[in-house]
Amino acid sequence: MTQFTNQIRDVLETDCGHTLEELSSRLTADEIKALLSLLGAHSKASFPHRQRAIFVLGRLGKTEAMGTIINAIPELDDNGRVAAADALGRLGGTKARNELVKLSSDSNAQVRKFAIRGLARIGGKAVVERLRTVAVDDPQDWIRDVAHKQLQKVK
């Protein structure tokens, strides 16, 4: 079982965002590795810990976490996939974009919203095409509105 430093424990378990960025910015390289280990194939980490780990890795711009985050997606709950969409949109690149395209048709509407916003952060021709499709085809009208608004930003 992963032994957490106090620093990691604070990052994973703070329930108020007031100091989350500050705590996250102080994580050492070893502590970042420990966060990544929470997302591994045999991890016993709770859903909330996985969600927080993904969120923090994305916000810290840890591109080395991209593959681990993508591989973890099938094992995540709805909130974890929201965090994954958020992280991938901030990490950017082709792999992230391709995964976000998949997440933009997720069964959960909030995951789709974060995927759409992540795609808009990445931008590019393929993103514009996908956002155009979502803006017309998504079953929820408010998601179509989000896609439409994000499309205006990317164009």
Add this chain to the structure above:
Amino acid sequence: MSANIRNVADTCLDKTGRLSLREDIHGVYANDNPQNRSTLAQLDRIQNMPFVRVALVTISTATPTLQRDLDNGNTVYQGDCDVWIYPTDSITATANNLLTLDQDDCASNGHSVSDEEDELFDLGRTLGANIVCYYINGDGSGLRGCAAHPPGRRGFWVGSAASPWTWVHELTHIVGDNSHEGNTDNLMINNTGTITNPPPDLGNDQCDRITDDPDIEQC
């Protein structure tokens, strides 16, 4: 009695016209925390104790435990700081896109405002309070609450997984600009789910900052 209530509501709370004893005087906006409430004691409080006004906005389909939050807030503020919390109004707004909020950060310093945060914190600005609480489902990180807000629009959001003390914890980041504390008996511990010996405490310094806040007023 009713003339006195109207006079107090008008003079102290800026409430005129058709009054609801339950909402406008007692500040009760939900049925989740039933208890006996003394009108005389509340009138005395309104006239003699400093207070802070807070408006409540629930994004439709969020499931707050609203009255528990208000009552717990008042338990802590009245018990430790001799200040009470007055909920001026409570509304529900439909905005599915804001239920799980995409926020740039929740930092106390150097905060960046996302377009969704900007949209959320526009709501409820005509409800009679400078501070607005938003009930949503949460954010991408799994936080239970966040008090970062756009400049000039004081407020905080509380998520669906909130503890009984999240609401007043976030309010206390706003009122008095109070920071986190390491003591699990204190309201400002960074995980309110780990609070010991409830109700949580506020110390003298924290109360001083609350009473010095520009949104604290007295009749």
